[in-house]
Amino acid sequence: MCDAAAFYRCRCIFTDNIFIKDYNLHVRFTSERQFRAEYQKVLRSLGCTTDAQLDAVFEGMRAEVHRRRSLSVDSAERTAAIREQYKPLHSHVYKLQEADLAPEFLQAVKYCLNSYATKEGLLKLIETEAAPRVYRFPVFTKEFCRDLTEELEHFEQSGAPRGKPNTMNNYGILLDELGFDEGLISHLRELYLSPITSLLYPDCGGKQLDSHKAFVVKYAMHEDLDLTYHYDNAEVTLNVSLGKDFIDGNLYFGDMRQVPLSEAECVEVEHHVSQGVLHRGQQMHGALPISAGVRWNLIVWMRSSQERNKMCPMCSKKPTLVESRGFADGFTASGQGQNASCILE
Numbered sequence: 001m002c003d004a005a006a007f008y009r010c011r012c013i014f015t016d017n018i019f020i021k022d023y024n025l026h027v028r029f030t031s032e033r034q035f036r037a038e039y040q041k042v043l044r045s046l047g048c049t050t051d052a053q054l055d056a057v058f059e060g061m062r063a064e065v066h067r068r069r070s071l072s073v074d075s076a077e078r079t080a081a082i083r084e085q086y087k088p089l090h091s092h093v094y095k096l097q098e099a100d101l102a103p104e105f106l107q108a109v110k111y112c113l114n115s116y117a118t119k120e121g122l123l124k125l126i127e128t129e130a131a132p133r134v135y136r137f138p139v140f141t142k143e144f145c146r147d148l149t150e151e152l153e154h155f156e157q158s159g160a161p162r163g164k165p166n167t168m169n170n171y172g173i174l175l176d177e178l179g180f181d182e183g184l185i186s187h188l189r190e191l192y193l194s195p196i197t198s199l200l201y202p203d204c205g206g207k208q209l210d211s212h213k214a215f216v217v218k219y220a221m222h223e224d225l226d227l228t229y230h231y232d233n234a235e236v237t238l239n240v241s242l243g244k245d246f247i248d249g250n251l252y253f254g255d256m257r258q259v260p261l262s263e264a265e266c267v268e269v270e271h272h273v274s275q276g277v278l279h280r281g282q283q284m285h286g287a288l289p290i291s292a293g294v295r296w297n298l299i300v301w302m303r304s305s306q307e308r309n310k311m312c313p314m315c316s317k318k319p320t321l322v323e324s325r326g327f328a329d330g331f332t333a334s335g336q337g338q339n340a341s342c343i344l345e
């Protein structure tokens with residue numbers, strides 16, 4: 001039986017939501033036969049017409065499945081190597097202090113902790129509803145954002161191994177491997193974000209967020225420029241603009257994933273350095289290309305095991321649990337009793 005205190009992934013990680021960058025397409029891949037039947041036609045319409053092009057697609061998908069199967073072991077190895085090799089530049093950014101948070105944010109959190117707090121009252125304080133149920137408000141001080149960005153650049157240049165957050169983003173960094181989870185992200189989620197998400201998203205697990213996956217994304221002229229339209233493996237997402245100087249690169253939001261709009265109908269939301277954008281993980285969104293500079297953002301995918309144990313947001317089925325490390329993908333074995341089907345990968 002599974003360990004009730006641990007977090008798990010859903011088995012669909014090995015088959016679903018595989019991103020083919022060359023054709024900007026998310027697919028499911030269980031076998032060559034299934035894949036050809038489901039996607040060959042659409043791939044052809046996107047310009048994948050030769051056998052060599054299709055072979056390259058298969059090769060990319062197999063590599064991605066291999067990466068996903070090795071995630072736990074690779075991540076444990078990188079974490080150990082970073083601990084051994086890497087000397088932080090600004091060790092204070094690993095431990096959140098109240099002075100690192102914007103006064104407006106602290107005021108909003110303080111309000112939410114009152115027994116009489118309402119969503120309407122909170123919205124008067126944070127003001128910006130940038131798109132339906134998408135809120136932007138100050139989170140950190142500018143100094144904290146500057147020091148965190150410098151720390152990330154220092155890490156990037158150190159030569160220590162870097163874990164990529166997902167297939168869509170090639171220059172991001174997984175933050176748990178650097179030791180950011182306990183002192184910065186868990187602290188931020190539990191003490192400051194949860195009171196806010198409880199009022200804004202009670203219908204999406206906002207009252208019971210019990211784990212997260214945190215990473216930074218980076219966009220630069222000769223690296224990634226934009227991010228394709230997607231939904232997150234999260235119940236609620238916080239996206240904070242850390243800097244540095246950049247032009248364009250707005251977020252755009254559509255509807256919930258059951259009713260995807262075309263990109264043209266989306267609402268754009270600007271990134272303002274030191275401000276966070278809070279949104280439902282299942283609301284479709286993407287990022288437009290930057291046209292100059294470098295953009296770093298802190299992304300916290302917050303999860304509610306209570307919510308996702310009922311249905312995995314990535315495959316829309318009851319999750320089949322797979323053991324992993326740390327917060328994994330936020331599923332727990334509670335409530336599954338003797339019938340829990342844990343698969344050791």
Ligand SMILES: O=C(O)CCC(=O)C(=O)O
Nearest residue numbers: 217227232239287297299
């Ligand atoms: O680039 C951004 O600001 C969006 C990042 C994002 O949506 C994600 O990583 O899930």
Ligand SMILES: [Fe+2]
Nearest residue numbers: 230231232285
């Ligand atoms: Fe996202």
